[in-house]
Amino acid sequence: MQTFGRAAGLISAIVIVMVIFAILSDGLFLIPDNLLGLLRYMGSIAIVGFGLTVVLIIGEIDLSFGAVYGLSSMLMGVAWIVWGWSLWASILASLFMAVLVGLFNAFFTVKVRLPSFIATLGSSTIVFGLSLWVSKSKTYSPLSPPDGRVIPAKEISFFTGLSNYPLPFGVPIQFVWALVVAGIFYYLISKSLFGFHLKAIGGNQLAAEFAKIRVGRSKMWAFIICSVAAAFSAILDFAFISSVQIDNGSGLLFPTFAAVVIGGASLAGGRGTVLGTFLGCLLLAILANGLAVLGSGASLQQIFIGAVTIIAVVLDQATKGLRKAQ
Amino acid sequence: MNLPLEGISLVNLGKTYGDTVALAGLTLTAKPGEILGVAGPNGAGKSTMVKILASEISQETGEIFLNGETWDPWKHKNQVAVVHQEPQLFPNLTVAENIMVGIERSKFVKPTGDEVDPHLLEEVGLSKYANRLLGDLPMALQQRTEIAHALARSADVFLFDEPNSALTEEESKELFEWMHNLANNGKIVILVSHRLSELAAHCDRIVVIIDGVARTEIIGNEISEERIAQELITQNIMNSREIALNILNQTALLKINDWNHKDGVFKSVDLEVRTGEILAVIGVEGSGGRELVRSLAGFAQSSGTLHLIQSQANDKKHVISFVSGDRASSLFTNFSVGENLFIRVTDRITGKFRTLSRSHSRKIADAAVSDFLVKTASIDTPIRSLSGGNQQKVAIASALALNPRMIALEEPTRGVDISSKAEIYRLVRQYVSSGSAAVFYCTEVAEVFESSDRVVVIAAGKIQKILNVYDYVDAKALAHAITEIRSI
Numbered sequence: 001m002q003t004f005g006r007a008a009g010l011i012s013a014i015v016i017v018m019v020i021f022a023i024l025s026d027g028l029f030l031i032p033d034n035l036l037g038l039l040r041y042m043g044s045i046a047i048v049g050f051g052l053t054v055v056l057i058i059g060e061i062d063l064s065f066g067a068v069y070g071l072s073s074m075l076m077g078v079a080w081i082v083w084g085w086s087l088w089a090s091i092l093a094s095l096f097m098a099v100l101v102g103l104f105n106a107f108f109t110v111k112v113r114l115p116s117f118i119a120t121l122g123s124s125t126i127v128f129g130l131s132l133w134v135s136k137s138k139t140y141s142p143l144s145p146p147d148g149r150v151i152p153a154k155e156i157s158f159f160t161g162l163s164n165y166p167l168p169f170g171v172p173i174q175f176v177w178a179l180v181v182a183g184i185f186y187y188l189i190s191k192s193l194f195g196f197h198l199k200a201i202g203g204n205q206l207a208a209e210f211a212k213i214r215v216g217r218s219k220m221w222a223f224i225i226c227s228v229a230a231a232f233s234a235i236l237d238f239a240f241i242s243s244v245q246i247d248n249g250s251g252l253l254f255p256t257f258a259a260v261v262i263g264g265a266s267l268a269g270g271r272g273t274v275l276g277t278f279l280g281c282l283l284l285a286i287l288a289n290g291l292a293v294l295g296s297g298a299s300l301q302q303i304f305i306g307a308v309t310i311i312a313v314v315l316d317q318a319t320k321g322l323r324k325a326q
Numbered sequence: 327m328n329l330p331l332e333g334i335s336l337v338n339l340g341k342t343y344g345d346t347v348a349l350a351g352l353t354l355t356a357k358p359g360e361i362l363g364v365a366g367p368n369g370a371g372k373s374t375m376v377k378i379l380a381s382e383i384s385q386e387t388g389e390i391f392l393n394g395e396t397w398d399p400w401k402h403k404n405q406v407a408v409v410h411q412e413p414q415l416f417p418n419l420t421v422a423e424n425i426m427v428g429i430e431r432s433k434f435v436k437p438t439g440d441e442v443d444p445h446l447l448e449e450v451g452l453s454k455y456a457n458r459l460l461g462d463l464p465m466a467l468q469q470r471t472e473i474a475h476a477l478a479r480s481a482d483v484f485l486f487d488e489p490n491s492a493l494t495e496e497e498s499k500e501l502f503e504w505m506h507n508l509a510n511n512g513k514i515v516i517l518v519s520h521r522l523s524e525l526a527a528h529c530d531r532i533v534v535i536i537d538g539v540a541r542t543e544i545i546g547n548e549i550s551e552e553r554i555a556q557e558l559i560t561q562n563i564m565n566s567r568e569i570a571l572n573i574l575n576q577t578a579l580l581k582i583n584d585w586n587h588k589d590g591v592f593k594s595v596d597l598e599v600r601t602g603e604i605l606a607v608i609g610v611e612g613s614g615g616r617e618l619v620r621s622l623a624g625f626a627q628s629s630g631t632l633h634l635i636q637s638q639a640n641d642k643k644h645v646i647s648f649v650s651g652d653r654a655s656s657l658f659t660n661f662s663v664g665e666n667l668f669i670r671v672t673d674r675i676t677g678k679f680r681t682l683s684r685s686h687s688r689k690i691a692d693a694a695v696s697d698f699l700v701k702t703a704s705i706d707t708p709i710r711s712l713s714g715g716n717q718q719k720v721a722i723a724s725a726l727a728l729n730p731r732m733i734a735l736e737e738p739t740r741g742v743d744i745s746s747k748a749e750i751y752r753l754v755r756q757y758v759s760s761g762s763a764a765v766f767y768c769t770e771v772a773e774v775f776e777s778s779d780r781v782v783v784i785a786a787g788k789i790q791k792i793l794n795v796y797d798y799v800d801a802k803a804l805a806h807a808i809t810e811i812r813s814i
Contacts, residue, residue, distance in 0.1 A: 187679075187681070191681050191682060192679070192680050192681055192682065193672060193675070193676050193680045193681075193682055194680065195682075196665075196669070196682055199658075199660065199661070200658050200661070200665075200669050202660070203658040203659060203660035203661060204654075204655065204657065204658045204659065204660075206650075206654075206655040207650075207654075207655050207656055207657060207658055208658075209625075210625065210648055210649070210650050210655060210656060211669055211670045211724070212624075212647075212670065213669070213670075270658075270660040271660065
């Protein structure tokens with residue numbers, strides 16, 4: 001009921017914002033190409049956002065997914081383009097690295113009992129350092145490999161196809177990927193025993209321990225899932241633009257947090273849904289895209305999106321107070 | 327037995343459901359002009375009595391007399407009116423039509439609202455609502471329609487069965503005024519309730535029913551909330567002892583030897599928990615008692631030998647379940663009543679691919695709600711909206727849902743209302759009787775006396791003495807024995 005009310009609120013917000021942009025931009029905003037591009041961007045954030053949702057539900061926080069996003073595309077790119085690994089080995093190595101970062105975060109949060117804010121802030125910096133080291137601060141593209149290296153054309157076309165394969169009506173395949181991932185996360189969060197335990201732990205960790213729920217193990221999986229989701233999204237974005245550079249993922253942290261929080265996940269834990277995060281990402285993507293279409297400039301975009309995030313949370317708390325009063 | 331010429335008398339009513347004895351010779355009399363209160367823990371037979379008087383079921387033995395004559399519930403049904411928690415009338419008919427149902431003037435023509443005596447409607451304050459659909463009216467007005475329904479049939483006996491559970495405070499007040507009105511007009515009024523404060527405030531006489539018989543009567547000035555509560559708990563203790571004595575002194579279910587806490591909060595403890603018993607551990611904070619009880623469930627790091635007689639059926643992880651004394655660490659406030667009830671269960675609530683099975687989990691929750699008589703609108707109600715006593719019942723029920731070999735509870739009835747208290751005692755007793763055992767950590771002697779068979783007195787990390795609770799006539803004597811030992 002509560003999730004339903006929130007979804008309805010988000011959908012009406014989305015409709016209102018779209019109408020406003022359509023009017024202000026003289027219909028430019030509604031051009032199919034623009035809307036399709038918006039969906040692609042949204043899909044990219046949503047995949048990361050689903051992973052973050054899992055960590056927030058269990059009552060922890062992950063600040064390292066932006067850096068993981070950066071390192072995973074960089075590691076994959078360097079392994080494939082420079083070191084001469086096969087495409088599959090590069091992708092697997094990148095995902096494996098994400099698993100390791102998740103384990104690292106979990107170890108310091110669960111075993112060493114550091115606040116996850118500190119543990120992931122630290123790991124974020126370490127991971128970014130590794131990115132710098134691996135990349136030697138250069139930009140890589142499979143289309144222009146270093147001298148003497150030849151990337152098989154088959155691999156390149158398969159890889160770029162991951163995010164560029166043409167679908168009917170120009171639907172971006174990255175959006176379809178996001179829908180598939182949404183399905184998996186919906187099962188994880190809302191249908192599986194794992195998701196039930198996530199919410200229990202986020203709601204009351206001590207009670208969960210007394211109920212003999214495996215708190216540490218669930219947290220470990222939550223951190224791993226978040227890292228791997230970021231890596232997966234990074235690889236898809238890499239496939240889309242066919243080049244990888246060092247500042248990849250640096251601007252990802254805030255929009256993702258904003259989208260997930262707008263979607264109703266609580267930083268206090270115990271709350272969050274796939275539908276909410278999906279709609280939150282959509283609203284955020286529309287705002288970013290609409291402001292860009294209006295040519296409002298980067299500064300105004302930032303200010304606006306920050307304000308919207310705060311308003312969303314304030315509104316949520318106000319309506320929650322209202323519900324309790326009733 | 328001399329039957330009064332006025333009033334209703336139940337004589338030796340008996341009723342069984344399978345192996346369960348609901349009424350075991352219930353005898354009581356209610357006189358015109360008085361409000362008779364009926365108290366008793368859930369399962370005592372109150373609702374069976376109500377159902378017999380409402381002619382929903384028949385007694386197996388015994389008789390009912392009204393004004394000196396045998397009362398046949400089927401022939402004279404209208405003489406006894408039952409006002410339910412949720413009125414059992416027709417929501418799809420108007421108030422007036424509801425009053426006329428069954429006493430229509432004509433056998434052929436549909437009754438109209440006009441047929442109702444306007445004085446009657448005036449009297450119960452329903453004139454304004456005569457032609458409104460009953461289902462559209464608030465619960466209080468629906469109940470008043472039920473009263474009018476009975477008055478139209480010139481009923482003599484008004485039986486109120488937990489009537490104000492769904493009412494606001496204001497509406498309750500009005501309802502009680504109605505009860506007094508009826509009594510003042512010479513009607514017989516019986517109030518069945520678990521709300522002891524209201525029984526104490528409104529009744530002229532109170533009968534306490536336990537295990538299907540009327541055990542005690544409290545009259546006039548003796549009536550107070552504490553007095554009723556005391557009767558309930560005392561009766562419950564006697565009852566528990568009868569059950570417990572049959573199963574005590576059996577084999578040990580759990581043995582610990584040279585049991586040491588990691589930080590030395592308790593040292594080289596030897597203890598035996600017997601099958602079928604409730605063992606209390608009493609000690610002040612810091613005595614090591616709390617940690618000792620937690621350590622049995624694996625929540626305080628300890629070394630030594632712990633031997634538990636296993637049974638095949640138990641899930642290894644949940645051999646000993648624990649419920650903390652603080653509801654802030656035993657319940658999930660972001661969850662519903664149902665989710666709190668099955669959170670500990672894993673195997674029985676999952677289907678393919680570890681998917682939560684809604685139907686399986688609801689079944690577990692529904693069973694726990696009805697076993698523990700949790701007062702909740704549904705299992706989807708948020709846990710926060712329950713009373714403290716009912717929350718505590720949910721916390722304990724969730725531990726029992728796994729059917730663990732043994733349970734360890736901290737102050738299980740601290741801050742719990744008296745009727746929930748009695749239910750918790752009853753259900754834990756029922757659980758240990760099936761070949762398990764329970765260990766309580768207590769800080770109050772009263773709780774030990776009411777709940778336990780044996781008590782371990784712990785101070786400074788050492789067991790000072792183990793006492794049989796039954797050797798002491800009251801809590802005071804037990805307290806004396808406990809403190810005497812401590813001071814040595």
